[in-house]
Amino acid sequence: MNEDAIVFAEANPIPEIWPWEAKEAGARIVGTGRSDFPNQINNSLVFPAVFRGVFCVKDRKITDEMCIAAAKALAEFAEERGISEDYIIPKMTESEVFPRVATAVALKAIEIGVARLRMSEEEIYEETRSIILKTQEKIKVLQELEFISYPPEV
Numbered sequence: 001m002n003e004d005a006i007v008f009a010e011a012n013p014i015p016e017i018w019p020w021e022a023k024e025a026g027a028r029i030v031g032t033g034r035s036d037f038p039n040q041i042n043n044s045l046v047f048p049a050v051f052r053g054v055f056c057v058k059d060r061k062i063t064d065e066m067c068i069a070a071a072k073a074l075a076e077f078a079e080e081r082g083i084s085e086d087y088i089i090p091k092m093t094e095s096e097v098f099p100r101v102a103t104a105v106a107l108k109a110i111e112i113g114v115a116r117l118r119m120s121e122e123e124i125y126e127e128t129r130s131i132i133l134k135t136q137e138k139i140k141v142l143q144e145l146e147f148i149s150y151p152p153e154v
Contacts, residue, residue, distance in 0.1 A: 006031075007027040012034060015034065035092060039087070039088050040092065042092065045089065046067075048098065050066065052105075053109065054109065057115035058115065063112060065112055066108045069108035070101045074089060077100055078090050092151060093151060095132065099128040102132070
């Protein structure tokens with residue numbers, strides 16, 4: 001393997017190579033699709049937030065520019081918390097990332113002219129945060145009632 005290699009083994013439930021095997025082979029950073037290993041690469045980190053941002057401003061379509069804005073918001077969030085070999089992307093349990101991604105998407109939709117509503121960054125953030133928090137509260141109740149299980153800790 002090249003020096004400082006990065007391996008994304010995304011097959012689920014069994015990745016193409018186990019993280020410890022990739023590390024033993026020389027990988028510096030390893031990401032999988034699994035929540036029980038560091039660096040879970042999962043589209044659930046962005047797509048609910050992308051849709052929330054779109055719905056907030058009654059957007060006409062999802063563009064590449066909006067998806068890039070979502071990716072940048074994810075990266076900025078991770079950087080603020082401190083990038084490391086075992087933390088290159090936010091975790092699914094870091095719920096504050098979702099309104100940030102939604103806000104970035106909605107603002108980009110306004111900027112490129114596909115949004116039907118024009119809102120301030122603060123308005124978008126507060127609306128998306130409120131909706132997301134209400135949903136998370138419902139999930140917490142369902143977990144407490146044991147209708148759904150808690151995510152594994154990494």
